[in-house]
Amino acid sequence: MGSTKAPASRGIRTTFPEEPPAFTGTRPSASVVRIRYELPGDLHPASLNARLNFYRNRFDVGAAKRWMARPGGDRAYALILGRHSGIYPRRFRHLKNVPLIIDDVEGPAGLRPFLLKYLPEGVYYDRNVYRSLAEARAAGLDYTHAWRSRQFLGQELAFDLDPENLDCPIHGDIEAKMKRHQGLSFCDWEFDEVRRQAGDLFDRASKSWSELTIVYSGRGFHVHVIDDDAFRLSRKERGRIARSYARRFAIDEWVTSGEMRLIRLPYSLHGMVSRVVIPVPRKDLDRFTYDDPRALPTARRS
Ligand SMILES: [Zn+2]
Numbered sequence: 001m002g003s004t005k006a007p008a009s010r011g012i013r014t015t016f017p018e019e020p021p022a023f024t025g026t027r028p029s030a031s032v033v034r035i036r037y038e039l040p041g042d043l044h045p046a047s048l049n050a051r052l053n054f055y056r057n058r059f060d061v062g063a064a065k066r067w068m069a070r071p072g073g074d075r076a077y078a079l080i081l082g083r084h085s086g087i088y089p090r091r092f093r094h095l096k097n098v099p100l101i102i103d104d105v106e107g108p109a110g111l112r113p114f115l116l117k118y119l120p121e122g123v124y125y126d127r128n129v130y131r132s133l134a135e136a137r138a139a140g141l142d143y144t145h146a147w148r149s150r151q152f153l154g155q156e157l158a159f160d161l162d163p164e165n166l167d168c169p170i171h172g173d174i175e176a177k178m179k180r181h182q183g184l185s186f187c188d189w190e191f192d193e194v195r196r197q198a199g200d201l202f203d204r205a206s207k208s209w210s211e212l213t214i215v216y217s218g219r220g221f222h223v224h225v226i227d228d229d230a231f232r233l234s235r236k237e238r239g240r241i242a243r244s245y246a247r248r249f250a251i252d253e254w255v256t257s258g259e260m261r262l263i264r265l266p267y268s269l270h271g272m273v274s275r276v277v278i279p280v281p282r283k284d285l286d287r288f289t290y291d292d293p294r295a296l297p298t299a300r301r302s
Pocket of ligand 1: 168170171172186187188189190
């Protein structure tokens with residue numbers, strides 16, 4: 001399947017057993033009442049034009065492809081069109097809240113026509129890796145039971161650090177934020193604290209594994225572990241690791257445990273904040289802000 005292939009409905013399903021990280025938990029009925037989120041600085045939802053401009057001119061397909069190359073195997077992607085921003089192409093109104101699963105493209109280059117067509121608010125990939133998704137589809141693979149499939153090779157281990165999980169001196173704990181329907185809002189205090197935790201988590205996890213990457217996710221940070229032995233961890237081991245890290249860090253346990261498999265695609269646009277999801281070297285982390293030139297969607301790539 002070449003990257004020039006026009007997006008078709010084939011390979012897109014509108015049902016998925018799970019939801020992206022930020023969308024779990026006790027969330028307000030955002031589809032009924034438009035929530036205005038409080039975001040620091042000039043962070044703001046991206047317009048359709050901004051998304052089109054980004055995926056047409058700025059999206060670094062090569063970097064995204066290198067990211068997805070490891071571990072090798074077939075991967076599925078998911079797009080969220082406009083669930084939180086309320087901004088989506090009108091002709092896809094019926095799809096605005098549901099993850100669109102794309103599991104028949106070869107990497108980010110194959111994904112690009114879909115990005116230009118749907119102009120999504122968020123782009124995710126499934127951390128599960130399969131021997132062949134074509135064969136998995138033919139066999140009617142149920143993603144929720146993928147671990148038992150012969151096609152299943154493993155899952156990328158990741159930690160998801162979100163500002164809403166922090167107890168903020170100004171905005172309170174997660175329950176207080178959810179009660180005010182502000183689960184996706186965050187402030188500079190929370191950003192600084194979640195960044196500090198990302199560094200600490202990286203340093204701690206580096207004692208167990210050797211290939212780790214910190215990714216700025218738009219609101220918080222992800223720590224990805226690329227080591228082969230982490231990729232092959234059992235669900236039980238993942239659950240133990242998740243519980244252990246959750247005692248010290250503001251992580252979403254269900255991401256690390258593997259229940260929630262979707263994670264933002266690095267180099268994609270986070271449409272709620274108009275920032276690019278990008279890896280941040282550990283040595284740069286302490287100085288990193290959401291206004292870093294590397295995270296600005298309109299900045300010229302070097
Ligand atoms: Zn706060």
